[in-house]
Amino acid sequence: MKVGLLDTLGARHGRYWAAFLKELGLEVAVPALPAAEALALGRSSLPDEPVQVQLTLGRVLELGRVDAVLIPQTPAVASDAWGEALTDLLPRRISGLPQLIAIPDGGEAMPAAATELGQRFTRNPARVRLALERVKPLGAEKRAEMPRLSLGSRVTVAVIGPRSLLADPDLSGGLKAALDALGLHGVYSPELPASQVAERGERMDNAARAPSGEKELFGALKLLEGKSAVRGVLLASPARDGAHRAALNRLAAMTHKPALIIDVDAGQTEWPELETFRDRVTLGATARAAASDDPGEAS
Template sequence: MKVGLLDTLGARHGRYWAAFLKELGVEVALPTLPAAEALALGQESLPDAPVQVQLVLGRVLELGRVDAVLLPQTPAVASDAWGEALAELLPRRLSGLPTLVALPDGGDAMVPAAQDLGQRLTANPARVRLALERVKPLANGKREEMPPLSRASRVTVAVIGPRALLGDPDLSAGLRAALDDLGLHGVYSPELPPSQVAARGERIERAGAPAGEKELFGALKLLEGKSAVRGVVLAAPARDAAHRAALDRLAGKTHKPVLVLDVDAGQTGWPELEAFRDRVTVGAAARPAAPGEET
Protein backbone atom coordinates (compact mmCIF):
# COMPACT_ATOMS: atom_id res chain seq x y z
CA MET A 1 0.00 0.00 0.00
CA LYS A 2 1.42 3.36 -1.10
CA VAL A 3 -0.36 6.53 -0.09
CA GLY A 4 0.37 10.11 -1.17
CA LEU A 5 0.17 12.92 1.37
CA LEU A 6 -0.29 16.52 0.18
CA ASP A 7 0.87 19.62 2.04
CA THR A 8 -1.27 21.99 -0.05
CA LEU A 9 -4.44 23.95 0.86
CA GLY A 10 -2.80 25.46 3.95
CA ALA A 11 -2.49 22.07 5.69
CA ARG A 12 -1.83 22.46 9.43
CA HIS A 13 -1.61 18.84 10.61
CA GLY A 14 0.63 17.19 8.04
CA ARG A 15 2.95 15.88 10.77
CA TYR A 16 0.05 14.08 12.41
CA TRP A 17 -1.03 12.30 9.24
CA ALA A 18 2.52 11.45 8.19
CA ALA A 19 3.27 9.95 11.61
CA PHE A 20 -0.02 8.05 11.64
CA LEU A 21 0.63 6.46 8.25
CA LYS A 22 4.14 5.51 9.35
CA GLU A 23 2.78 3.81 12.47
CA LEU A 24 0.36 1.87 10.28
CA GLY A 25 3.26 0.61 8.18
CA VAL A 26 1.97 2.36 5.06
CA GLU A 27 4.46 3.61 2.48
CA VAL A 28 4.11 7.40 2.20
CA ALA A 29 4.78 9.36 -0.99
CA LEU A 30 5.42 13.10 -0.58
CA PRO A 31 5.54 15.76 -3.32
CA THR A 32 9.02 17.01 -4.18
CA LEU A 33 8.65 19.14 -7.32
CA PRO A 34 9.12 22.91 -7.05
CA ALA A 35 5.71 24.56 -6.73
CA ALA A 36 6.01 26.26 -10.13
CA GLU A 37 6.46 22.91 -11.87
CA ALA A 38 3.56 21.32 -10.00
CA LEU A 39 1.37 24.30 -10.88
CA ALA A 40 2.30 23.99 -14.54
CA LEU A 41 1.07 20.38 -14.48
CA GLY A 42 -2.24 21.42 -12.97
CA GLN A 43 -2.69 24.43 -15.24
CA GLU A 44 -2.14 22.31 -18.34
CA SER A 45 -5.03 20.02 -17.42
CA LEU A 46 -7.42 22.55 -15.81
CA PRO A 47 -6.49 26.03 -17.09
CA ASP A 48 -9.66 27.70 -15.80
CA ALA A 49 -9.67 26.20 -12.29
CA PRO A 50 -8.85 28.23 -9.16
CA VAL A 51 -5.14 28.44 -8.48
CA GLN A 52 -5.27 26.26 -5.33
CA VAL A 53 -7.07 23.53 -7.28
CA GLN A 54 -4.42 23.66 -9.98
CA LEU A 55 -1.70 23.19 -7.37
CA VAL A 56 -3.51 20.23 -5.78
CA LEU A 57 -3.93 18.59 -9.18
CA GLY A 58 -0.29 19.16 -10.06
CA ARG A 59 0.82 17.55 -6.81
CA VAL A 60 -1.46 14.55 -7.41
CA LEU A 61 -0.14 14.09 -10.94
CA GLU A 62 3.42 14.41 -9.67
CA LEU A 63 2.97 11.46 -7.31
CA GLY A 64 2.28 9.05 -10.15
CA ARG A 65 1.23 5.53 -9.22
CA VAL A 66 -0.15 5.52 -5.68
CA ASP A 67 -3.13 3.72 -4.19
CA ALA A 68 -4.65 6.87 -2.71
CA VAL A 69 -3.83 10.52 -2.04
CA LEU A 70 -4.75 12.26 1.22
CA LEU A 71 -5.49 15.99 1.21
CA PRO A 72 -6.85 18.38 3.85
CA GLN A 73 -10.48 19.37 3.87
CA THR A 74 -11.11 23.09 3.44
CA PRO A 75 -14.09 25.09 4.72
CA ALA A 76 -16.30 26.10 1.81
CA VAL A 77 -18.03 29.41 1.13
CA ALA A 78 -21.37 29.85 -0.63
CA SER A 79 -21.59 28.33 -4.14
CA ASP A 80 -18.14 26.82 -3.67
CA ALA A 81 -18.25 23.49 -5.49
CA TRP A 82 -14.48 23.00 -5.35
CA GLY A 83 -14.38 23.67 -1.62
CA GLU A 84 -17.31 21.41 -0.88
CA ALA A 85 -16.21 18.39 -2.91
CA LEU A 86 -12.68 18.78 -4.28
CA ALA A 87 -11.82 15.11 -3.75
CA GLU A 88 -14.89 14.06 -5.75
CA LEU A 89 -14.76 16.70 -8.48
CA LEU A 90 -11.15 16.29 -9.59
CA PRO A 91 -11.50 12.63 -10.67
CA ARG A 92 -14.64 13.60 -12.60
CA ARG A 93 -12.80 16.34 -14.47
CA LEU A 94 -9.70 14.25 -15.17
CA SER A 95 -9.76 10.49 -15.60
CA GLY A 96 -7.06 8.17 -14.30
CA LEU A 97 -6.45 9.89 -10.97
CA PRO A 98 -5.92 7.78 -7.86
CA THR A 99 -8.55 7.77 -5.12
CA LEU A 100 -8.55 11.13 -3.34
CA VAL A 101 -9.43 11.25 0.36
CA ALA A 102 -10.19 14.58 2.05
CA LEU A 103 -9.44 14.52 5.77
CA PRO A 104 -10.21 16.98 8.59
CA ASP A 105 -7.29 19.33 9.21
CA GLY A 106 -7.75 19.59 12.97
CA GLY A 107 -10.79 19.73 15.22
CA ASP A 108 -12.79 17.02 16.93
CA ALA A 109 -13.41 15.13 13.68
CA MET A 110 -9.73 14.45 12.96
CA VAL A 111 -9.14 11.49 15.27
CA PRO A 112 -12.34 9.61 14.28
CA ALA A 113 -11.40 10.19 10.64
CA ALA A 114 -7.94 8.77 11.32
CA GLN A 115 -9.50 5.69 12.92
CA ASP A 116 -11.72 5.14 9.89
CA LEU A 117 -8.83 5.69 7.47
CA GLY A 118 -6.59 3.29 9.37
CA GLN A 119 -9.22 0.58 9.26
CA ARG A 120 -9.65 1.08 5.51
CA LEU A 121 -5.91 0.88 4.89
CA THR A 122 -5.02 -2.04 7.17
CA ALA A 123 -8.21 -3.85 8.28
CA ASN A 124 -6.35 -4.31 11.57
CA PRO A 125 -8.19 -2.65 14.49
CA ALA A 126 -5.45 -3.42 17.01
CA ARG A 127 -2.76 -1.79 14.88
CA VAL A 128 -4.98 1.24 14.28
CA ARG A 129 -5.58 1.70 18.02
CA LEU A 130 -1.85 1.49 18.73
CA ALA A 131 -1.05 3.96 15.96
CA LEU A 132 -3.65 6.42 17.26
CA GLU A 133 -2.21 6.23 20.75
CA ARG A 134 1.33 6.85 19.54
CA VAL A 135 0.45 9.93 17.47
CA LYS A 136 -1.98 11.38 20.01
CA PRO A 137 0.44 14.15 21.14
CA LEU A 138 0.49 15.53 17.58
CA ALA A 139 -3.29 15.87 17.32
CA ASN A 140 -3.49 19.16 19.20
CA GLY A 141 -0.98 21.02 17.02
CA LYS A 142 0.97 24.01 18.30
CA ARG A 143 -0.16 26.26 21.12
CA GLU A 144 -2.52 29.03 20.04
CA GLU A 145 -1.24 32.60 20.23
CA MET A 146 -1.81 35.87 18.44
CA PRO A 147 0.80 36.86 15.86
CA PRO A 148 2.61 40.19 16.42
CA LEU A 149 0.27 43.09 15.63
CA SER A 150 3.01 45.64 15.07
CA ARG A 151 6.43 45.98 13.54
CA ALA A 152 8.83 48.86 13.89
CA SER A 153 8.39 51.67 11.32
CA ARG A 154 5.56 49.84 9.54
CA VAL A 155 1.80 50.25 9.35
CA THR A 156 -0.24 47.13 10.15
CA VAL A 157 -2.91 45.73 7.86
CA ALA A 158 -5.09 42.66 8.29
CA VAL A 159 -4.74 40.22 5.38
CA ILE A 160 -7.74 37.91 5.23
CA GLY A 161 -8.44 35.09 2.82
CA PRO A 162 -8.90 31.32 2.65
CA ARG A 163 -6.26 29.11 4.25
CA ALA A 164 -5.87 27.33 0.91
CA LEU A 165 -4.31 30.57 -0.39
CA LEU A 166 -2.77 32.52 2.50
CA GLY A 167 -1.76 29.40 4.43
CA ASP A 168 0.23 28.10 1.45
CA PRO A 169 3.74 29.63 1.42
CA ASP A 170 4.10 29.17 -2.35
CA LEU A 171 0.77 30.74 -3.33
CA SER A 172 0.96 33.65 -0.87
CA ALA A 173 4.66 34.52 -1.31
CA GLY A 174 4.09 37.22 -3.93
CA LEU A 175 1.49 39.09 -1.87
CA ARG A 176 3.57 38.88 1.29
CA ALA A 177 6.60 40.30 -0.53
CA ALA A 178 4.55 43.08 -2.15
CA LEU A 179 3.15 44.24 1.20
CA ASP A 180 6.59 44.12 2.76
CA ASP A 181 8.08 46.15 -0.10
CA LEU A 182 5.42 48.83 0.48
CA GLY A 183 6.34 49.11 4.14
CA LEU A 184 3.22 47.34 5.40
CA HIS A 185 3.13 44.76 8.18
CA GLY A 186 0.59 42.11 7.25
CA VAL A 187 -1.22 40.05 9.90
CA TYR A 188 -2.52 36.99 8.05
CA SER A 189 -5.78 35.24 8.91
CA PRO A 190 -4.43 31.64 8.84
CA GLU A 191 -1.96 32.60 11.59
CA LEU A 192 -4.69 33.68 14.02
CA PRO A 193 -5.77 31.45 16.94
CA PRO A 194 -8.43 29.14 15.43
CA SER A 195 -10.56 29.06 18.60
CA GLN A 196 -10.80 32.87 18.71
CA VAL A 197 -11.61 33.04 15.00
CA ALA A 198 -14.30 30.37 15.41
CA ALA A 199 -15.89 32.15 18.38
CA ARG A 200 -16.21 35.41 16.47
CA GLY A 201 -17.31 33.62 13.33
CA GLU A 202 -20.42 32.37 15.08
CA ARG A 203 -21.58 35.99 15.38
CA ILE A 204 -22.07 36.33 11.62
CA GLU A 205 -25.44 37.86 10.84
CA ARG A 206 -26.15 35.61 7.85
CA ALA A 207 -28.26 32.63 8.90
CA GLY A 208 -26.87 29.30 7.77
CA ALA A 209 -23.57 30.79 6.60
CA PRO A 210 -21.09 28.13 5.39
CA ALA A 211 -18.05 27.30 7.53
CA GLY A 212 -15.66 29.10 5.19
CA GLU A 213 -17.58 32.37 5.44
CA LYS A 214 -17.72 32.08 9.23
CA GLU A 215 -13.95 31.64 9.28
CA LEU A 216 -13.35 34.71 7.12
CA PHE A 217 -15.83 36.79 9.12
CA GLY A 218 -14.31 35.65 12.42
CA ALA A 219 -10.83 36.64 11.29
CA LEU A 220 -12.07 40.08 10.22
CA LYS A 221 -13.85 40.71 13.50
CA LEU A 222 -10.86 39.52 15.53
CA LEU A 223 -8.51 41.94 13.78
CA GLU A 224 -10.53 45.02 12.84
CA GLY A 225 -11.05 45.99 16.48
CA LYS A 226 -7.32 46.22 17.09
CA SER A 227 -6.13 49.82 17.01
CA ALA A 228 -2.82 48.75 15.45
CA VAL A 229 -4.68 47.50 12.36
CA ARG A 230 -5.16 50.43 9.94
CA GLY A 231 -6.68 48.64 6.97
CA VAL A 232 -7.86 45.32 5.59
CA VAL A 233 -6.67 43.41 2.51
CA LEU A 234 -9.07 40.67 1.39
CA ALA A 235 -7.28 38.12 -0.80
CA ALA A 236 -9.15 35.76 -3.14
CA PRO A 237 -7.53 32.92 -5.11
CA ALA A 238 -7.33 33.69 -8.81
CA ARG A 239 -10.25 32.27 -10.87
CA ASP A 240 -12.19 31.46 -7.68
CA ALA A 241 -15.51 33.23 -8.19
CA ALA A 242 -17.04 31.83 -4.99
CA HIS A 243 -14.32 33.21 -2.73
CA ARG A 244 -14.21 36.50 -4.60
CA ALA A 245 -17.96 36.93 -4.03
CA ALA A 246 -17.64 36.00 -0.35
CA LEU A 247 -14.84 38.52 0.17
CA ASP A 248 -16.73 41.23 -1.70
CA ARG A 249 -19.57 40.68 0.78
CA LEU A 250 -17.12 40.78 3.67
CA ALA A 251 -15.70 44.10 2.46
CA GLY A 252 -18.96 45.78 3.43
CA LYS A 253 -18.66 44.62 7.03
CA THR A 254 -15.67 46.72 8.12
CA HIS A 255 -15.33 50.42 8.88
CA LYS A 256 -11.63 50.45 8.01
CA PRO A 257 -10.05 51.03 4.58
CA VAL A 258 -10.42 47.80 2.60
CA LEU A 259 -9.05 46.39 -0.65
CA VAL A 260 -10.14 43.16 -2.36
CA LEU A 261 -7.49 41.43 -4.49
CA ASP A 262 -7.23 38.37 -6.69
CA VAL A 263 -3.97 36.50 -6.10
CA ASP A 264 -2.44 34.18 -8.69
CA ALA A 265 0.59 31.91 -8.44
CA GLY A 266 3.79 33.76 -9.28
CA GLN A 267 2.09 37.16 -9.18
CA THR A 268 4.30 39.81 -7.62
CA GLY A 269 2.55 43.12 -8.24
CA TRP A 270 -0.84 44.72 -7.69
CA PRO A 271 -1.03 48.35 -8.93
CA GLU A 272 -3.89 49.16 -6.55
CA LEU A 273 -1.80 48.26 -3.49
CA GLU A 274 0.22 51.47 -3.63
CA ALA A 275 -2.87 53.67 -3.43
CA PHE A 276 -4.18 51.51 -0.59
CA ARG A 277 -0.85 51.91 1.22
CA ASP A 278 -1.18 55.67 0.94
CA ARG A 279 -4.70 55.57 2.40
CA VAL A 280 -3.68 53.63 5.49
CA THR A 281 -0.33 55.29 6.15
CA VAL A 282 -1.25 58.99 5.93
CA GLY A 283 -1.66 60.17 9.51
CA ALA A 284 -1.43 56.63 10.88
CA ALA A 285 1.20 57.48 13.49
CA ALA A 286 -0.85 60.32 14.91
CA ARG A 287 -4.29 58.75 14.66
CA PRO A 288 -5.83 57.98 18.07
CA ALA A 289 -7.74 54.79 18.65
CA ALA A 290 -11.43 55.09 17.88
CA PRO A 291 -13.94 54.48 20.69
CA GLY A 292 -14.35 50.76 21.29
CA GLU A 293 -11.14 49.80 19.45
CA GLU A 294 -8.74 47.38 21.09
CA THR A 295 -4.99 47.73 21.18
Protein backbone atom coordinates in the same frame (compact mmCIF):
# COMPACT_ATOMS: atom_id res chain seq x y z
CA MET B 1 0.15 -0.19 -0.15
CA LYS B 2 1.42 3.24 -1.24
CA VAL B 3 -0.48 6.33 -0.09
CA GLY B 4 0.17 9.89 -1.21
CA LEU B 5 -0.08 12.74 1.29
CA LEU B 6 -0.45 16.32 0.06
CA ASP B 7 0.90 19.40 1.80
CA THR B 8 -1.25 21.85 -0.18
CA LEU B 9 -4.32 23.90 0.87
CA GLY B 10 -2.60 25.26 3.97
CA ALA B 11 -2.32 21.86 5.65
CA ARG B 12 -1.37 22.07 9.33
CA HIS B 13 -1.26 18.42 10.41
CA GLY B 14 0.83 16.70 7.77
CA ARG B 15 3.17 15.27 10.42
CA TYR B 16 0.24 13.59 12.17
CA TRP B 17 -1.01 11.90 9.02
CA ALA B 18 2.45 10.91 7.79
CA ALA B 19 3.30 9.33 11.15
CA PHE B 20 -0.06 7.56 11.32
CA LEU B 21 0.34 6.02 7.87
CA LYS B 22 3.85 4.84 8.69
CA GLU B 23 2.66 3.30 11.98
CA LEU B 24 0.17 1.33 9.90
CA GLY B 25 3.06 -0.06 7.86
CA LEU B 26 2.11 1.82 4.68
CA GLU B 27 4.49 3.44 2.21
CA VAL B 28 4.01 7.21 2.19
CA ALA B 29 4.61 9.30 -0.93
CA VAL B 30 4.94 13.08 -0.60
CA PRO B 31 5.30 15.76 -3.28
CA ALA B 32 8.83 16.73 -4.25
CA LEU B 33 8.61 18.86 -7.39
CA PRO B 34 9.18 22.62 -7.16
CA ALA B 35 5.83 24.34 -6.78
CA ALA B 36 6.09 26.04 -10.19
CA GLU B 37 6.44 22.68 -11.93
CA ALA B 38 3.57 21.10 -10.01
CA LEU B 39 1.40 24.12 -10.75
CA ALA B 40 2.22 23.87 -14.45
CA LEU B 41 1.03 20.25 -14.42
CA GLY B 42 -2.30 21.21 -12.86
CA ARG B 43 -2.77 24.33 -14.95
CA SER B 44 -2.28 22.45 -18.21
CA SER B 45 -5.26 20.23 -17.32
CA LEU B 46 -7.49 22.81 -15.60
CA PRO B 47 -6.43 26.20 -17.02
CA ASP B 48 -9.50 28.12 -15.85
CA GLU B 49 -9.88 26.82 -12.31
CA PRO B 50 -8.74 28.41 -9.01
CA VAL B 51 -5.01 28.45 -8.40
CA GLN B 52 -5.20 26.27 -5.27
CA VAL B 53 -7.10 23.61 -7.24
CA GLN B 54 -4.48 23.70 -10.00
CA LEU B 55 -1.66 23.23 -7.48
CA THR B 56 -3.49 20.39 -5.74
CA LEU B 57 -4.06 18.59 -9.04
CA GLY B 58 -0.42 19.07 -10.00
CA ARG B 59 0.70 17.54 -6.71
CA VAL B 60 -1.60 14.54 -7.28
CA LEU B 61 -0.30 14.04 -10.82
CA GLU B 62 3.35 14.22 -9.77
CA LEU B 63 2.88 11.35 -7.30
CA GLY B 64 2.33 8.95 -10.18
CA ARG B 65 1.27 5.41 -9.31
CA VAL B 66 -0.15 5.40 -5.78
CA ASP B 67 -3.14 3.54 -4.38
CA ALA B 68 -4.74 6.61 -2.78
CA VAL B 69 -4.02 10.26 -2.06
CA LEU B 70 -5.01 12.04 1.16
CA ILE B 71 -6.02 15.69 0.66
CA PRO B 72 -6.72 18.07 3.56
CA GLN B 73 -10.23 19.43 3.77
CA THR B 74 -10.82 23.17 3.58
CA PRO B 75 -13.81 25.17 4.85
CA ALA B 76 -16.07 26.17 1.98
CA VAL B 77 -17.80 29.48 1.29
CA ALA B 78 -21.16 29.91 -0.43
CA SER B 79 -21.40 28.40 -3.94
CA ASP B 80 -17.93 26.90 -3.51
CA ALA B 81 -18.12 23.61 -5.38
CA TRP B 82 -14.37 22.94 -5.17
CA GLY B 83 -14.28 23.67 -1.46
CA GLU B 84 -17.25 21.42 -0.78
CA ALA B 85 -16.25 18.42 -2.88
CA LEU B 86 -12.75 18.71 -4.35
CA THR B 87 -11.99 15.00 -3.98
CA ASP B 88 -15.21 14.14 -5.83
CA LEU B 89 -14.89 16.74 -8.58
CA LEU B 90 -11.28 16.18 -9.62
CA PRO B 91 -11.80 12.55 -10.76
CA ARG B 92 -14.82 13.69 -12.77
CA ARG B 93 -12.74 16.27 -14.59
CA ILE B 94 -9.51 14.29 -14.95
CA SER B 95 -9.55 10.58 -15.79
CA GLY B 96 -7.07 8.09 -14.40
CA LEU B 97 -6.51 9.69 -11.00
CA PRO B 98 -5.93 7.48 -7.96
CA GLN B 99 -8.51 7.34 -5.22
CA LEU B 100 -8.71 10.77 -3.56
CA ILE B 101 -9.67 10.92 0.12
CA ALA B 102 -10.51 14.11 2.02
CA ILE B 103 -9.11 14.21 5.56
CA PRO B 104 -9.80 16.65 8.42
CA ASP B 105 -6.94 19.05 9.08
CA GLY B 106 -7.21 19.11 12.86
CA GLY B 107 -10.08 19.25 15.31
CA GLU B 108 -12.12 16.58 17.00
CA ALA B 109 -12.98 14.88 13.71
CA MET B 110 -9.37 13.95 12.94
CA PRO B 111 -8.93 10.88 15.22
CA ALA B 112 -12.27 9.45 14.11
CA ALA B 113 -11.33 9.93 10.46
CA ALA B 114 -7.95 8.32 11.10
CA THR B 115 -9.65 5.32 12.72
CA GLU B 116 -11.94 4.82 9.75
CA LEU B 117 -9.08 5.25 7.30
CA GLY B 118 -6.86 2.82 9.19
CA GLN B 119 -9.57 0.17 9.20
CA ARG B 120 -10.10 0.61 5.50
CA PHE B 121 -6.40 0.30 4.69
CA THR B 122 -5.35 -2.50 7.07
CA ARG B 123 -8.43 -4.37 8.36
CA ASN B 124 -6.45 -4.65 11.60
CA PRO B 125 -8.22 -2.91 14.52
CA ALA B 126 -5.42 -3.64 17.00
CA ARG B 127 -2.79 -2.07 14.78
CA VAL B 128 -5.00 0.95 14.16
CA ARG B 129 -5.52 1.50 17.89
CA LEU B 130 -1.78 1.29 18.54
CA ALA B 131 -1.03 3.71 15.70
CA LEU B 132 -3.56 6.19 17.01
CA GLU B 133 -2.06 6.08 20.48
CA ARG B 134 1.45 6.64 19.19
CA VAL B 135 0.60 9.65 17.01
CA LYS B 136 -1.84 11.25 19.45
CA PRO B 137 0.62 13.95 20.63
CA LEU B 138 1.08 15.13 17.04
CA GLY B 139 -2.64 15.84 16.73
CA ALA B 140 -2.85 18.14 19.73
CA GLU B 141 -3.73 21.72 18.88
CA LYS B 142 -0.94 24.07 19.84
CA ARG B 143 -1.86 26.97 22.04
CA ALA B 144 -2.10 29.91 19.67
CA GLU B 145 -1.42 33.51 20.56
CA MET B 146 -2.25 36.69 18.70
CA PRO B 147 0.45 37.56 16.18
CA ARG B 148 2.40 40.77 16.58
CA LEU B 149 0.16 43.70 15.64
CA SER B 150 2.84 46.37 15.41
CA LEU B 151 6.27 46.33 13.81
CA GLY B 152 8.49 49.37 14.15
CA SER B 153 7.24 52.34 12.15
CA ARG B 154 5.31 50.22 9.66
CA VAL B 155 1.57 50.64 9.22
CA THR B 156 -0.37 47.46 10.07
CA VAL B 157 -2.99 45.98 7.75
CA ALA B 158 -5.17 42.91 8.25
CA VAL B 159 -4.80 40.39 5.42
CA ILE B 160 -7.93 38.25 5.23
CA GLY B 161 -8.30 35.27 2.94
CA PRO B 162 -8.71 31.48 2.83
CA ARG B 163 -6.08 29.33 4.53
CA SER B 164 -5.64 27.43 1.26
CA LEU B 165 -4.10 30.61 -0.16
CA LEU B 166 -2.52 32.60 2.68
CA ALA B 167 -1.08 29.64 4.61
CA ASP B 168 0.59 28.21 1.51
CA PRO B 169 3.96 29.91 0.99
CA ASP B 170 4.08 28.75 -2.61
CA LEU B 171 0.93 30.77 -3.34
CA SER B 172 1.17 33.73 -0.96
CA GLY B 173 4.91 34.40 -0.93
CA GLY B 174 4.70 37.09 -3.60
CA LEU B 175 2.02 39.00 -1.72
CA LYS B 176 3.95 38.97 1.54
CA ALA B 177 7.05 40.25 -0.23
CA ALA B 178 5.05 43.00 -1.93
CA LEU B 179 3.60 44.23 1.38
CA ASP B 180 7.05 44.24 2.96
CA ALA B 181 8.43 46.24 0.04
CA LEU B 182 5.67 48.84 0.52
CA GLY B 183 6.48 49.21 4.20
CA LEU B 184 3.30 47.54 5.39
CA HIS B 185 3.08 45.05 8.25
CA GLY B 186 0.59 42.38 7.27
CA VAL B 187 -1.24 40.36 9.93
CA TYR B 188 -2.58 37.26 8.16
CA SER B 189 -5.84 35.57 9.06
CA PRO B 190 -4.43 31.99 9.20
CA GLU B 191 -2.04 33.13 11.95
CA LEU B 192 -4.87 34.10 14.31
CA PRO B 193 -5.94 31.90 17.25
CA ALA B 194 -8.55 29.55 15.80
CA SER B 195 -10.69 29.59 18.95
CA GLN B 196 -11.00 33.38 18.90
CA VAL B 197 -11.78 33.41 15.20
CA ALA B 198 -14.46 30.75 15.69
CA GLU B 199 -16.03 32.62 18.61
CA ARG B 200 -16.41 35.79 16.55
CA GLY B 201 -17.56 33.82 13.54
CA GLU B 202 -20.58 32.66 15.49
CA ARG B 203 -21.68 36.30 15.79
CA MET B 204 -22.24 36.46 12.04
CA ASP B 205 -25.82 37.00 10.88
CA ASN B 206 -27.50 33.65 10.25
CA ALA B 207 -24.40 31.91 11.61
CA ALA B 208 -26.25 28.64 12.07
CA ARG B 209 -26.78 28.41 8.29
CA ALA B 210 -23.59 30.12 7.12
CA PRO B 211 -20.89 27.97 5.47
CA SER B 212 -17.89 27.33 7.71
CA GLY B 213 -15.54 29.19 5.39
CA GLU B 214 -17.69 32.34 5.51
CA LYS B 215 -17.74 32.25 9.31
CA GLU B 216 -13.98 31.80 9.44
CA LEU B 217 -13.37 34.82 7.22
CA PHE B 218 -15.90 36.91 9.13
CA GLY B 219 -14.41 35.91 12.48
CA ALA B 220 -10.91 36.86 11.34
CA LEU B 221 -12.12 40.24 10.12
CA LYS B 222 -13.96 41.03 13.34
CA LEU B 223 -11.02 39.93 15.46
CA LEU B 224 -8.61 42.23 13.65
CA GLU B 225 -10.59 45.28 12.56
CA GLY B 226 -11.29 46.27 16.17
CA LYS B 227 -7.57 46.52 16.94
CA SER B 228 -6.37 50.14 16.95
CA ALA B 229 -3.06 49.14 15.36
CA VAL B 230 -4.84 47.79 12.26
CA ARG B 231 -5.29 50.67 9.80
CA GLY B 232 -6.75 48.87 6.83
CA VAL B 233 -8.06 45.54 5.54
CA LEU B 234 -6.64 43.69 2.53
CA LEU B 235 -8.90 40.90 1.29
CA ALA B 236 -7.01 38.29 -0.75
CA SER B 237 -8.84 35.90 -3.08
CA PRO B 238 -7.26 32.98 -4.95
CA ALA B 239 -7.01 33.76 -8.66
CA ARG B 240 -9.97 32.51 -10.72
CA ASP B 241 -11.95 31.65 -7.58
CA GLY B 242 -15.32 33.31 -8.07
CA ALA B 243 -16.82 31.90 -4.86
CA HIS B 244 -14.13 33.36 -2.62
CA ARG B 245 -14.10 36.62 -4.53
CA ALA B 246 -17.85 36.98 -3.91
CA ALA B 247 -17.45 36.08 -0.22
CA LEU B 248 -14.72 38.68 0.22
CA ASN B 249 -16.83 41.30 -1.55
CA ARG B 250 -19.54 40.66 1.02
CA LEU B 251 -16.95 40.93 3.78
CA ALA B 252 -15.62 44.24 2.47
CA ALA B 253 -19.06 45.77 2.97
CA MET B 254 -18.91 44.86 6.67
CA THR B 255 -15.84 46.93 7.62
CA HIS B 256 -15.52 50.66 8.12
CA LYS B 257 -11.76 50.65 7.68
CA PRO B 258 -10.10 51.22 4.28
CA ALA B 259 -10.40 47.95 2.37
CA LEU B 260 -9.06 46.52 -0.86
CA ILE B 261 -9.87 43.21 -2.58
CA ILE B 262 -7.21 41.61 -4.76
CA ASP B 263 -6.75 38.35 -6.63
CA VAL B 264 -3.56 36.41 -5.89
CA ASP B 265 -1.98 34.01 -8.38
CA ALA B 266 1.03 31.75 -7.91
CA GLY B 267 4.22 33.55 -8.83
CA GLN B 268 2.54 36.94 -8.86
CA THR B 269 4.69 39.67 -7.31
CA GLU B 270 3.05 42.94 -8.34
CA TRP B 271 -0.30 44.55 -7.60
CA PRO B 272 -0.33 48.20 -8.78
CA GLU B 273 -3.40 48.94 -6.66
CA LEU B 274 -1.46 48.17 -3.48
CA GLU B 275 0.44 51.46 -3.70
CA THR B 276 -2.79 53.46 -3.62
CA PHE B 277 -4.03 51.34 -0.74
CA ARG B 278 -0.74 51.89 1.11
CA ASP B 279 -1.09 55.64 0.66
CA ARG B 280 -4.66 55.58 1.98
CA VAL B 281 -3.85 53.71 5.17
CA THR B 282 -0.51 55.47 5.73
CA LEU B 283 -1.91 58.98 5.31
CA GLY B 284 -4.87 58.04 7.49
CA ALA B 285 -2.57 56.78 10.22
CA THR B 286 -0.43 59.92 9.98
CA ALA B 287 -3.46 62.17 10.23
CA ARG B 288 -4.79 60.33 13.29
CA ALA B 289 -1.38 60.49 14.96
CA ALA B 290 -1.17 64.23 14.32
CA ALA B 291 -4.66 64.76 15.72
CA SER B 292 -3.84 62.85 18.87
CA ASP B 293 -0.72 64.99 19.38
CA ASP B 294 -2.61 68.27 18.91
CA PRO B 295 -3.65 69.70 22.30
CA GLY B 296 -6.53 71.51 20.65
CA GLU B 297 -7.89 68.26 19.24
CA ALA B 298 -7.55 66.51 22.56
CA SER B 299 -9.48 69.11 24.54
